[in-house]
Amino acid sequence: MSQENRPIQEEEGAMQRMGASLANWAEKWFPDAYVFAAIAVLVVVIAALAMGRTPAQVSVDFGKSFWNLIPFTMQMAFVVIGGYIVAVSPPVRKIIMWLAQFPKTPKVAVAYVAFVAMIASLLSWGFSLIFAGILMREVSKRVAGVDYRAMGAAGYLGLGSIWALGLSSSAALLMATKGSIPPALLKISGVIALADTLFTWQNLVMIVVLLILSVWICYASTPTADKAKTVEMAGITYKEENEDIGTPQTPGEKLEFSPVLTLVIVALGLVYLYDVFSTKGGLAALDLNTYNFMFLxxxxxxxxxxxxxLRAAAKSVPMTGGVLLQFPLYAGIFGVLMGSGLNEVLAHFFVSISTKETLPLVGGIYSAILGLFLPSGGGKWVVEAPYLLQAANELHVNLAWMVQVYNAAEALPNFINPFWMLPLMGLTGVKARDLAGYSTLQLIFHTPVVLLLLWALGLTLPYVPPVLG
Known part of the structure; x- marks a missing residue:
């Protein structure tokens, strides 16, 4: 090969070496998503026993709470189903195909997928996972030499960074809807409008900073083509989806190929949504049930x-298997935490060492730690909110900002918690250990930046007493 025809090999930078080292470590040591959940159960059980609970009491706490999150589990499953159905629809697939043509090099491709995934997550984390998953499959077909581990982590970025700062924030939606707030919590906080949480300049600053940081990390850490581990090396094959739904073979099948019934149901749904938004008042109607209904x-x-x-729905259901099987484990963990009082001990400890200036910082650390064991945006907020918001009242810290403290910090453990990786894994054929290395790299950089922003931006907001009643 002549000198001029040899491929140019870039010098490997520090970020690339760090990313590759973490990816190699994760491939060897990171457990399966179910094993990760089982380890979390073991850790919490040992902690509960250390606090004086008997094995029988811990077992009862675990079993009594095992099914407590079934409604929320189904909501999360439908987030995945609805997101997938929309993402694979012919119009949206055309948009994905159009978007996939722009990146030309491995580094740009990974950074590009990360940017799109994060923007999509501001609308819906479920849609983001599926949309980004399909996009990364198409980009991988077009750009040679893309490391599939770096690409997979980029597609997952919406869940580990800014999703909870967007419109699918369970905590913000809950606090904006009076009928959804537990009565005991309502007496502490009152209703907190989305205008005071998601639609503030402080929240916008966090979104922009974290978006730029994440995309830069992806670009800087993506290995060059000659050092990449591609999907072909991993034995993963992305087959072309057959979009032809065929033609009706019998008179009974004709309605399956006609839009008549679809239009009737859509019309009913649109009238219902108009009533919900006009009755509850705009953004107050954006709870999880309304979100899922809109996507369906x-x-x-x-x-x-x-x-x-129905074909799209059938393909989406297998991706919810991990959600359906693992969420009860986390509900059991929730029961053990509550039964042993471990959560209350942790909460009071963090509150006791806080001041007006440091509560957002300390609350963020607490939320991130607890998120390793309770990966539930809305469910975990119900656990934390009474302590965090009561402390905010006592120390005169802005209540709405404490909701955002929770949102930003709660997303951090998602970088390494394989529970939320399950839908993306089902779509792309990767495993949690394939994503964890580059996700860990993101976590290393995100943690100090998020905590610094929570502290600094919190200083710009005055305390506003809650409006009760």
Missing amino acids: IAGMLLHWTPRSF
Whole structure:
């Protein structure tokens, strides 16, 4: 090969070496998502026993709470189902195909997927996972030499960075809806409008800073083509999806290929949504049930016929298997934490060492630690909110900012918690250990930046007493 035809090999930078080292370590040592959840159960059980609970009491606490999150589990499953149905609809797939043509080099491709995934997560974390998953599959087909581990972690970025600062924030939506706030919590906080949480300049600053940071890390750490581990090396094959739904073979199948029934259901859904938004008042209506309903209705309309819609739904259901099996384990962990009083001990400890200036920082650390054991955006907020918001009242810290403290910090453990990786893993064929290395790299940089922002931006907000009643 002549000198001029040899591929140019870039010098490997510090970020690339760090990313590759973490990826190699994770491939060897990081457990399966279910094993990770089981380890969390073991850790919490040992802590509860150390606090004086008997094995029988811990077992009862675990079993009594095992099914307590079933409604929330189904909501999370439908976030995945609805997001997938919309993402694979013909119009959205065309958009993905169009987007996939722009990146030309491995570094740009990974940074590009990260940017798109994070922007999509501001709308819906479930949609972000599926949209980014399909995008990374298409980009991987077009750009040679892309490291599939770096690409996978980029597609997962919405869940580990800014999703909770966007419109699918369970905590912010909960606090904005009076009927959804537990009565005991309502007496502490009152209703906190989305205008005071998600739609503030402080929240926008956090989004922009974390978006730039994440994209830079992806670009700087992605290995060059000659050092990349590609999907072909990993034995992963991305097959072309067959979009042809066929034609009706019997008179009974004709309605499956007709949009008539779809349009009837969509019309009913749109009238209902109009009533919800007009009755509750705009953004106050954006709870998880409304979100899921909107995505299902949109999915029906985008697929146009029942046959196309049902085929997409059937493909989405296997991706919810991990959610359905593992969420009860986390509900059991929740029961052990509550039964032993471990959560209360931790909460009071962090509050006792806080001041008006440091509560956002300390509360963020507490939320991030607890998030390793309770990966539930809305469910975990119900556990933390009484302590965090009561402390905010006592120390005269802005209540709405404490909601955002929770949102930003709660996302940090998602970088290494494989529970939220499950939908992306099902779509792309990767394993948690494939994503964990580059996700850990993001966590290393995000943690100090997030905590610094929570502290500094919190100083700009005055305390506003809650409006009760």
